[in-house]
Amino acid sequence: MAEKKMSPMMTQYLDTKKEYPDALLFYRIGDFYEMFFEDAKTASEALDLVLTGKDCGTEERAPMCGIPYHAADSYVARLVAKGFKVAIAEQMEDPKLAKGIVKREVIRVITPGTVTSETVLDEGRNNFLMSIFYDNSGFGISTVDISTGEFLTTLCTSVKEMLDELSRFSPAEIVCNHSFMISGADIEEIKSRYQLVVTELEDSVYKEQTADALLEEHFHSSIEGLGLRDRDLPRLSAAAALRYIYDTQKGQVSHISNIRFYQSSQYMILDASTQRNLELCETMREKKKRGTLLWVLDRTKTAMGARLLRRFLEQPLISEEEILRRQDAVDEFCDHYIDREELAEYLGSIYDLERLLGRISYQSATPRDLIAFKQSLSMLPDIRQLLRQFRAPLVTEIYRDLDELRDLYTLIDSAIEEEPPLSAKDGGVIRSGFHAEADRYKQAGHSGKQWLAELEASEREKTGIKTLRIKYNRIFGYCFEVTNSFREQVPDYFIRKQTLAGAERYTTDRLEELQNTILGAEEKLHTLEYTLFCQVRDTIAENIARIQQSSRNIALLDCMISLSRVATANHYVRPHINTEGIISIRDGRHPVIEKLLTEGSFVTNDTLLNDSGERIAIITGPNMAGKSTYMRQVALIVLMASIGSFVPAREADIGICDRIFTRVGASDDLASGQSTFMVEMNEVAGILRNATTKSLLILDEIGRGTSTFDGLSIAWAVVEYISRVVKAKTLFATHYHELTELEGKLESVNNYCIAVTRHDSDIIFLRKIIPGGADQSYGIDVARLAGVPQPVIDRAKEIAAELEDADITAKTKELSAEHAFLENAAEHVPEIRAGEELRGEHAVIETLTGLDLNRLTPLEAMNVLFELREKLENV
Structure with missing residues (x-):
């Protein structure tokens, strides 16, 4: 279409659209925001709107759809949630007064990262x-x-x-x-x-x-x-x-x-997989808060506190000093629980100061926003008074830095009506007594008739004109009307305005003054009230730094009180924090699972990991017996300790970790062409490359997505690589019970299993982690418990019996014997024995092959080990 053929308004639309090509343009026409051409097609599909057309001066009609301007927020929210940008083009002049096409300008572009509408934002999380x-x-x-x-x-x-x-x-x-x-x-x-x-x-x-x-x-x-x-x-x-x-x-x-x-x-680094697998802020399947660690810990009273607590979980600390400062605050609030509950009650009356301040800054705050702001400020003096008695350094800092903002409270209280209308332009916003001129306008609106009646009676008495009346004319306004029979008694200060057939109409200075006050008083009052409201709003905005400081302190106080209340309610203990790499937990519990189960039914477990003899725990046992729950439990306890929270255990000594990695479960990512096994291997590769000696690794069922032999080989090689190269504290759950052969063969590897007992032909999972390895996987038993038909179970047992003599278990025992031989080989090979730094299995392999094992992948290293077999037997 040639633009020159377009109507003037459509030309204006297209000119505006050129400036915002990647946004849907909401174009204000009267009481509607209209969209045209491709924007209309896109919006009609996204919002389920009827697509119509508009004549625009060309042969073809322009596709068009629209929404009422007063409902724009909800439509914009839906578009932004779907990833669209929306440009709002508003009428910048009154259409009745415009000469020609109404001037329009884009007043704001709303994008997913710049949205401020309450209908879009989640008050419990930041929108970055x-x-x-x-x-x-x-x-x-x-x-x-x-x-x-x-x-x-x-x-x-x-x-x-x-x-x-x-x-x-x-x-x-x-x-x-x-x-x-x-x-x-x-x-x-x-x-x-x-x-x-x-x-x-x-x-x-x-x-x-x-x-x-x-x-x-x-x-x-x-x-x-x-x-x-x-x-x-x-x-x-x-x-x-x-x-x-x-x-x-x-x-x-x-x-x-x-x-x-x-x-x-x-901060401790938690990658996306770890956050997802540990279900810190939303569950994996339903994407809900219930059933997450945040759900357990969040007893905050303010939106600001809820957002900050979420940030705590996403950014755990690695500074011992900062962790202890938070712990001290939580501890003191536990000791002063009555004062803590009173503080929580005050916090419950505080609105979202941060986002209220944002709307004040954007000049979009309503009178009711200012009342919410005032109500929030009214709590600050009482909160600060209660904080005076606390001695924990973090709490005393909150007390010191908490500005009560009394001047702003007084300003709003004196200026804004307690129950104002939603819009600042509707009147009824400014309190009586705040501004003299506004009071006169209010009085004029309420008392205008009384003033005129009093003036009429006064002038009638002064002049003696018994028929004198004040009349109103739409053209001349208010006038004194005097019949011709009393014309001679009209005083000199009466000013003639209009002559009628049997009377004359006059005005006076006083009547003119009243007229100016009364006529248009409501309109003038609304205009003045809006101006005064803006002045109050702008005065608040001038104090942004003070308000933000108090907001941050309220949020931090809210988090500390929330963690304290959760600790008291759930019988958590204060963990000792160490920098020696020790993770020691006595009677640890899963903070989420125990809340979802009947009280007292959760089975507690101990954990010991360190940088010496207890670095890697291989955990075997049947599926559904609790291995994954136990490992997640340890990770969550470590993470909770790192944010300053108390933890679900009888005792806990937690070493600071730089990262927590998890490889728990997997799913196809077909959109990017990746199978379950490829997703698993990508995650494993990332963990092995990026983990350090200060990391905690949670690895569950590595290698299960391929053949049994390949899967076992990969799992074996991964454990070796972690033991020799990465040296991170690791919980390694597997149904390959053959890996229990690694205990005693690899440094710092220890076996644990889920206790299982049999009753008649049934197995019972005791949910208890005990030393030692499982001698079988119990897979057929789990299948039976799941309801697999009995003929399938019977046949599976027959096949399992036939395979028991297969060589995979024998191979693993043989492989572990090779490890033992390698460890002793240094004593028998002269060139190895001569160099003290070459002692150990790692050095044996490198000496005999000339390879740098640090440059090999785990699978490559595994192949090298197999190739050495014959050579070593002949040494």
Whole structure:
């Protein structure tokens, strides 16, 4: 279609659309937001709207659909939830007064990472926008929640570290430079895994001089003052995030008042698989909160506290000092439970100060938002008064830094009606006594008739004109009407306005004053009240830093009280924190499972892992006997201790871990062409490459997705590699009971199993972890318990009996004997014995083969071991 043929309004629409090609354009026409052409087709399908057409000055009708403007929020929420961007084009002038086409402008672009609507946001979690800048030296990553003002930035040196930050924050949207799109990171995989939108920004956004100027102007500080000097990549990513926010919000974002640089090494790293497998914040199947660790720990009273507690779980600490500070606070609240419950009651009356402040900054706050804000502030003095008696360092800091904001409370209390209307433009917002002129307008609206009657009686008495009346005319307004028979008695200060057939109409200065006050008083009152409301709102916005400081302290206090209340209710204990790599748990319990079971029915278990003789625990036993529950239980207890929480155990001594890895369960990822086994092997490969001696590994049924021999071989090789190379503390559950042969053959490997007893022909799972290995897998017994038909069970037993003499078990015993021989070989091979540093099995293999085993994969190393068999037998 040729644009020149379009109607003027459609030409205006197309010009606006050109500026926002990647957004659905909501174009205000009267009481509707209309969409045209491809936007209309897309929106009608996404929102289930009727698609119509509009004549636009061409031969073809333009596809069109629309929504009522007052219902826009719900429609926008649905579109944003589906990953769309929406540009709102509003009428900027009154259509009745416009000369020609009404002027329209885009007042805001709403994207998944910049949405602020309450109908879209989950109050219990942050909605992050992540900005990534990449060059050959690494990744600058900045993360901002524009609904709360939180702004963080960091530097990553590898794709792995960048993906760790993605897992840490789970942003709703990413903005990036072109180099990131071709950086080697799988962009499509990132979009799919994290369900987010990725937007590439122009290279001009990333010019260093422009970026520095933007940051310094926005934060009113130098680059040095922001802590970003010599941190070029984080600085460029932060400036890009800020530019994108400016471009989409089209208004004030003054509540984004601080930026904090952090090192990713400050926190324990939990990748996406670990967060999913441990069900920290949502269950794997139903994606719900119930049944997660967050569900157990979250007894917060404020939305701010709920978001911060979630962040605790996603970013566990690795600083012993910081963990102990939190523990001290939780401990003291447990000791002062009456005061704690009173504090919790006060916190329950506090609204979401962070997001209220965001709306105040965006100038979208309503009068009712300000009343909610005032009610929240009214709790602060009582909270602070109660905190005076506490001595835990973290609590005393909260007490010291908690600004009661009494001046803002007083301002709102004196200015805003207790029950105002939703809109600030509807009147009834400003309290009487706050502003003299507003009071006069109010009085005029309520008392205008009385004033006129009193003036009429006064003038009648003064002039002696018995027929004098005040009349109203739509053209001349209020006038004194005097019949001709009394015209001679009209005083000099009466001013003639209109002559009638039998009377004259006059005005006076006083009547003019009353008229000006009464006529339009309501309209003037509404205008003035809106102006006064904006002034109050803007005064609050001028105190952003103070409010944010109090908000952060309330959120932290809420988290500490929540952890304390959970500890008391569930009989948790304070864990000892160590840096010696010891994980010792007595009578540990799974924090989630025990809440879902009948009270007292959960079976407790002990755990001992360390960096010496108890590094790897191989756990055997039947499926469904509790191996996975036990391993997750240990990981969750370690994680809980790392956030400062008390833990479900009788005693616990927890070593600080840099990472927790889990390989628990798998599913096909057919969209990317990966089978269950490929997903499993990818996760195992990532764990073996990235784990350190300070990591905790939770590995469940490695190798089960392939043939028995291949699966056993892989599982065996993985345990060897962890023992010799990675040296991480590991819980390794397997149904390959042949792996129990590794105890005593590999350093720090110990066998544990699930206790099982038989009653007649039935097996009973005791859910207890005991030393030793299982001598069989009990698979047929589990199949029978699951209801597999008896003929199948009987036949399976026959086949199992025939296979018992197969050579796989014999092979594993033979292989373990080879390990023993290798360990002793150094005593018999002179060239090995001569070099003290070459002692040990690892050195034997490297000496005899000339290979560097650290450069081999676990399977390659396994093959080398088999090839050495004949050579070693002849030594």
